[in-house]
Amino acid sequence: MSLLALALESNPSDHARASTIFLSKSQTDVRDKRKSNHINHISHVSPGPMSKKYSSCSTIFIDDNTVSQPNLKSTIKCVTLAIYYHIKNRDSGRSLDIFDEKLHPLSREPVPDDYSRVDPEHKLIYRFVRTLFSAAQLTAECAIVTLVYLERLLTYAELDICPANWKRIVLGAILLASKVWDDQAVWNVDYCQILKDITVEDMNEMERHFLELLQFNINVPASVYAKYYFDLRQLADDNNLSFPLEPLNNQRAQKLEAISRLCEDKYKDLSQTAMRRSCSADNLIGIRRSNAVLS
Structure with a gap:
């Protein structure tokens, strides 16, 4: 087998046998927490009844006190925790200008001077993703597909997700996942209504x-979707998070494969044409506008 074939088979977003990147990046922290918990357990003797057990990761318990789908909320917590570990345990800071938040801000608020040096907390990543999913009424399955696309981008383009680019990379992955998976695709202009200050031209350029x-x-x-699902369950267990989403059944699995292949063919057709800088694939995936966004 050639080195190229071996490299392709090691890509978790394409092959079910390859291990997900986020789970491997989380293992160092998980081992450290378990070691710390073990040391604390054997060094502390309590004469009374055992006290309530809390997670050693203080940033993952988030209660936004909103009426929401519990499965969706739990899935977004796990997916954003995976993104958090990607950023925290990144190999380097490889990026591209199109994803740099300083060069392409998502709001009119000034970007802090230390925007490229300070790692975001898990709750900040969660709130960003939760806002998009709530406003566009995206599904838990869409969150998992978002993570697949994110890891595919990092491996194909040899990039790292880091403080300077995480918002735009995550937004790009959500944009594609919502068009491929959800029955009512959210158009780029809809995301502009959610984020307010970003332009349609910027969204189209980033998508391209x-x-x-x-x-x-x-x-x-x-098979790839199922692997990400079970690795997210493992991540949830490691961090004392609930992850009640049911595995993908055969009918929905067939739907996912069929839709993603159809959309892939359409995107490839688009790539063979003259693609203007303002071009978007909105007209290729889902002809229905979503009414779910906040105006």
């Missing part, structure tokens, strides 16, 4: 770059 970096490969095999 994201697709090109993915080599227009947006196919998500059911």
